[in-house]
Amino acid sequence: MQPPPDYFLPTLRHVLGQPLDAAGYALQAVPSYLARGLFRHQKALAAEQFAFLEFQVLDYPQQGWTRMQVSLLKNSLADARAATPHQVEVSLARLLWETFDLHLLPGPDHWWTFRNVAEGGQVLAEAGQWLFAYGVPWLEDRLQPGED
Helix, strand or coil: CCCCCCCHHHHHHHHHHHHHHHCCCEECCCHHHHHCCEEEEEEECCCCCEEEEEEEEEEECCCCEEEEEEEEEEECCCCCCCCCCCCEEEEHHHHHHHHCCCCCCCCCCCCEEECCHHHHHHHHHHHHHHHHHHHHHHHCCCCCCCCC
């Protein structure tokens, strides 16, 4: 597996750093996560509730492009993928398509693609728009379908 492009994390921080910080999400700077293109942000919610925003980046340098998917997770443990009865995991695209019935992306399995830092910034801005309009409020139980 290829590591993510060197510019991705600085671009992520430049485009979405302020809203992530303002919403209380902190990057889990685990070297093994970052090396494999997993940029996970965590926030403690109520007692024994944790929310996670993941930017999964897969780089295909031979083809000249990179792709990114955004996922939302919630768990009763500080480990996003720990098997608990309270674990929730959904991609942002699937949430928009299936929960909110918003078909604004090509499909529920959508991955954003980009070829350089400028395109990476553009896809992060687009994903961030949907993330903070629907994803974060839904993840934090502040928005349900029909309330938008």
